[in-house]
Amino acid sequence: MSGGQLYDTIGATYTVTRRTEPRIAAQVWAALGDARTVLNVGAGTGSYEPPGRDVIAVEPSAVMRAQRPAGAAPCVAAAAESLPFEDQSFDAAMALATVHHWRDPIAGLREMRRVARRVVVFTHDTTDTGWHRRFWLTRDYLPEVADLLAGRPSLTELARAIGARIQPVLIPWDCADGFFEAYWRRPEAYLDDHVRRGVSVWARVGPGPERRAVHSLRADLASGRWADRNRDLVALDAAELGLRLLVT
Numbered sequence: 001m002s003g004g005q006l007y008d009t010i011g012a013t014y015t016v017t018r019r020t021e022p023r024i025a026a027q028v029w030a031a032l033g034d035a036r037t038v039l040n041v042g043a044g045t046g047s048y049e050p051p052g053r054d055v056i057a058v059e060p061s062a063v064m065r066a067q068r069p070a071g072a073a074p075c076v077a078a079a080a081e082s083l084p085f086e087d088q089s090f091d092a093a094m095a096l097a098t099v100h101h102w103r104d105p106i107a108g109l110r111e112m113r114r115v116a117r118r119v120v121v122f123t124h125d126t127t128d129t130g131w132h133r134r135f136w137l138t139r140d141y142l143p144e145v146a147d148l149l150a151g152r153p154s155l156t157e158l159a160r161a162i163g164a165r166i167q168p169v170l171i172p173w174d175c176a177d178g179f180f181e182a183y184w185r186r187p188e189a190y191l192d193d194h195v196r197r198g199v200s201v202w203a204r205v206g207p208g209p210e211r212r213a214v215h216s217l218r219a220d221l222a223s224g225r226w227a228d229r230n231r232d233l234v235a236l237d238a239a240e241l242g243l244r245l246l247v248t
């Protein structure tokens, strides 16, 4: 199944939990510099589209396109690997929380580089062998996440493909965008079906691992085991869980 087809299947309730997180948006918009024209690739429902600039969106899923708010940037039905634009036709191209869904991430990033003078990508670092152990949810409850990474290019390979530098992105404890790692200090959130339906990881690992992970987490929250294991998180306002910006 392509990434667009996946979102035609799972994307209908995306906006219940997924929206622009202002502190991450500020970092992304700063990285866009003085770009006037911006292409948003894998744009989904329009989160993080910068105000005050001329934005064109690209999104392959009809279900996601249909949820873009009235007045959102115009959206073209296409995929990153074959962008229907002339060379260097945008000041900047951005892609957030989408590269891991692309059939060929390197080809998609090269396309962004072809059509824009600057590229900004929000993704995660999977090169570190300890990556899935950095976050308690994958380490203690959902190790199957590691299997989803098999055969995918590393962060270094993605950066090298477009000559990007890598910047860390911290996740605030009260992150407004409900992506997979967003609730690192609010573990009860993962017991909520609406939260899980907004994150493709749960659909991709399948119902068996999902049921087991939720059951174990619920038990550990009730017994105090989760709190014992994760004491160090309570005092943190932001966490470094491997999220990264690639910026050319």
Ligand SMILES: C[S@@+](CC[C@H](N)C(=O)[O-])C[C@H]1O[C@@H](n2cnc3c(N)ncnc32)[C@H](O)[C@@H]1O
Pocket (backbone or CB within 6 Å): 002, 003, 004, 005, 007, 008, 018, 041, 042, 043, 044, 045, 046, 047, 048, 058, 059, 060, 061, 064, 078, 079, 080, 081, 095, 096, 097, 098, 101, 102, 103
């Ligand atoms: C997690 S959503 C992120 C949406 C939006 N960028 C955001 O930050 O909310 C991932 C999006 O990538 C899109 N996608 C999947 N495969 C794609 C591809 N090959 N090219 C462009 N977008 C793709 C999906 O349809 C989905 O809308």
